Amino acid sequence: METARQSRMPAAWPWISTVARLGLAAVWLIAGGLKVGDLAASARAVNAYQLMSYDTAKVVGAVQPFLEIAIGLLLLSGLATRLTAAISAILMVIFIAGISWAWAEGLRIDCGCFSDGGELGAGETTAYGVDILRDVVFVALSGLLVWRPRTRFSLDGLLLGER
Amino acid sequence: MSKGKDRAALARQVVADQKAAERRRAVTLWTSVAVVLVLFVAGLIGYTTLTGQDEGELVVPSAAVDDGSAFAVGSGPVTVDVYEDFMCPACGNFEQTTGPALKQLAGEGRITLRFHPVAILDRFSKGAEYSTRAAAASAAAGQAGKFTEFHDALYANRPEENTTGLTDAKMIELAASAGLTDATFVDAVNEGTYKAWATQVTEKFSAKGFSGTPTITVNGEQVTDPTAETVTQAIEKATG
Known part of the structure; x- marks a missing residue:
């Protein structure tokens, strides 16, 4: 009984990791x-953090959406999952740091105007908390993939001859 | 005999393990190289997209002040700069509550009121780029000497976010009701003559470190949480 239970978990991990990988993708x-459709807005969003000059923010704002899409595609295809997941985790941690700073x-x-109604609602501050919590979940998913990078339907698996 | 067989099997197993490990190493190495390459190329695409952006020909309206980025009302000693987006709800509120008072102060010669029409909400007009078109049209109105009239007409008819906004034809119609029928104005709106200018005004706004609208400065100092009260207080303080 005991051995059967132990062997069931390892078999499940690739599936759990697959879900994490596709979700993160x-x-x-x-x-x-x-962001990719309006790079100027992306630059302004970066600029709003007041962490760098506007010229730098413009470059970061333009590069960031393309990097995000690239990471998404890499995770989708499952290429070098551990490395991609590690990069994903690092970026998420940077985002959390940025939001905490803000x-x-x-x-x-994160809004062109103060909010829809113009008044700064009481809920405005909690939005930061929710954003951070959301990113923490994404860090956890990335971490899971770093720890257990073997997944189904991945290029990694294909290249290693797994079925 | 059976001992030798075991040993042979063990050796085969060791060799197989080594081969598998080698393959894993090779796959890890080359896929990692591929990932780095993909990310590098993605970054490069972003950078070239940024540098290759074509904003169209920049036409600065000669009537504009403050290095060609604003339209002024009045010529009082205190300078009040107002940065607004024509689609922004908070700007609509600000215009309702504070706009008349500011225009009165400008009329009395107490302040120089400078409007900077920025376009930061293009992504909220379903691809119609209302913020940019409206800001560009306001420059055409300013050039025709009717900035305030047109500005007020646009705010009185401010479209909600996530709609396509007002069409060029509708803006021209509103201008006509406000007494602006100038053919040059109509052409400028239809041709989007000042769109690149609107982008430049927005760039200057961002470069100053501002990110939200409305942003109000009094003699260069930003008024946090701008309301009728805080702005008039700041003006009184600046007047001395």
Whole structure:
């Protein structure tokens, strides 16, 4: 009984990792896809953090969406999953640091206007908390893939001759 | 005999393991190289897209002040700069609550009111780029000497976010109701003459470190949380 239970878990890991990999791929593709159509807005979003000059923010704002889409595609195809997941985790941690910084500085970020109604709602601050929590989940998913990079339907698996 | 067989099997197993490990190493190495290459190329695409952006020919309206990036009302001693996007709801509120008071102060010769029409909300007009078109049209109106009239007409008819906004024809119609029928204006709106200018005004706004609209500065100092009260207070303080 005991051995049967132990052997069931290893068999499940590639499937769990596959779900994590595809989920993260969707996150990155959507994140990049939303920004890629308006690079000027992306630059302004980076600029809003007031961490770098506008000229630097413009370059970061233009490069970032393409990198996000590339990471999404790499995760989707399952190429060098461990490395890609590690990069994904690092970027997410950077985002968390950025949001924390904005929160600490009391910056109003991520809307052209203050909000829909113009008044700064009481819920405005909690949005930062939710954003951070969301990114922590994504870090966890990335971490899971670094720890267990073997997944189904991946280029890695294909190249290693796994079935 | 059986001992030798075991040993042979063991040796084969060791060799197989080594081969598998070698293959894993090779796959890891080359896939990692591929990942780095893909990311590098993606970054390069982003960078070349940025540098290759064609904003169209820049036409600066000669009537514009502040290095050609704003339209002024009045000529009082205190300078009040207003950065607004024609689609922004908060700007619509600001215009309703504070706009008349500012225009009155400008009329009384107490302030120089400078409007900077920025375009930061293009992504909220379903591809119609209303913010840019409206800002460009306002420059054409300013050139025709009717900036305030047109500006007020656009805010009175401010479209909601996530709609396509007002069409060029509708803006021309609103201008006509406000007494602006100039043929040069109509042509400029239809041809989008000042669109590159609107982009440049927005760039200058961002380069100053501003990110939200409305942004109000009084003698260069930003008014945080701009309302009728805070802005008039800042003006009184600057007037001394």
